[in-house]
Amino acid sequence: MTLPILPTTVIGSYSMPSWLEHAKNDFLQRRVSRHDLDEMYDSARKAAIKDQETAGIDIVTDGELQRDNMIDYFAERIPGVQIDHSSKRFYYDYYESTVRSKLASGSLGLAGEVKFLRRYTDHPIKVAISGPHTLVKRIQNLHYPSEEAFALDLARVMNLELKELARLGATYLQIDEPYYSGFPEDLPWAIRAVNTMVEGVDAKLVLHVCYGNRYGKPSWEGTYRYLFPTILDAKVHLISLEFARRGDEDLQLFNEFKVPFAVGLGVVDVKTTEVESATLVADRIRRALKVLPADRLVITPDCGCVHLPRDVAFEKLCAMVEGTRQVRKELG
Template structure:
């Protein structure tokens, strides 16, 4: 199956109030792990159906098993200490620390099992995402390395082992999310080195998502994507996935330097306003002035976690309709395999 301008999502899906309450009960010690898993599986099935019904070409599990973009991974890593494991609210951050160098990976973090469940619920291609080593390293109180690069590379080795396990479980599209990178643009070289340590030797299609933060639907930083270049050209990834809807198209000439697939954000996840298909189509056409259609992928700016379910579904439906408007106006000879999408 081939599709021009494939549509996808960044990762996270809206967390309904009932799920937030149940997850919080778990972190307060009032719910069994088996009960929590049952709830997660129900929520993931619903998120997949929503994406399928909206017409999304490449779906995700909605990251609904995770408490936030950091703790779900760090709490499972050998050598990472979590002094206080309870939370008042599931989305709060732990205060992880490291007092000795991380051991070489001896097991996995369980992400392959997460992927396997999702793959059993849909026949559509799946992008499986996880937070990258650079951002994770920024959340760890380092009492072992005293050097951000060394810590990021140690975390990257753990994630590389996890990526191998995901590939063995059948994953073909993995995405590294680096939400902290925009806040530390002078460290782009370290980030790329760590990203390449994650992707090394893992035969999948790799994406890299860089945004300006999306904590409670607010950006953590502002700026432009010029900080990525030229260092990001050395990243061993197949797709660069960026936000443009909220920020506008001013950075499109900058990222025209990227010579691989580009995921362009065309709906603003920080606003409940639902774009029209025509607005989406206009944003896609603007991107096509800089990126050929066979290398363009259509996605939201970032994860949809902080939107209501109704708004998220409406935004995705508009995104799919907008992409179809543009497809209909392009030569039929331009096609791209879904296997090449992030």
């Protein structure tokens, strides 16, 4: 499938149904079996794929509905991270997780996500992975001499996984790093960790940097200026940022700095249930086109849709696609 100009994609997660939330909590209380929960996940993920296709999204994900949050899903899979499984009752909370020795090299078991997507959609697919900086901020480190050392070793382990996902046919691999905005002083080593993670990975590589979406609210505020110029060293094809909620003043940074990658333009605010009109989306894209050429833009929501009700998430995606189509027509 050839991508059009201004391709559209989601960031990763799709609306979490309340019945699935209940099931996740019941699983933690041992009232639902692993087998039953996995069946529910499969159904919910198929529905998420179908919703994206129906809305007209070009690059689809599986909605990430099998993930409790952006930490635990990975912490549980990284060889050498210890999890206290008694440490949470509500699925969205974080487990207490600790690293006490050097991480082993081994599979994280994400291949199943690529296979699932490949089976249920013909669209180009994307799998998002929490980045080393984010994971380091939440996993207690009792072994490595520094956060940087821990992050670089995490990146080494994850690099093997990314290569496997690319081999299986993941078109896009996205690294999520929402904690950059809270710890801008970490950026030099955090970018080094990203580069370690993506080295030799044969896929379109995306770096998503937002201001957080935990519980549907931002974790920090400020300007993306802190990213520059360090971010220019990131060896990725696309950097995905949020502009809808925060306004697009930071687009001027792309006048100031010549970036070597394309930009994922957040045009839909995922922290409000108010659905944007297609006209508003189109206007946001037009404003970005004054700064960046169309072939350097990918159209996205600001962040994952996990906290939105399903009908709202779907309508937002429809508006995003329709607004994008309006601009495509203008571009001929």
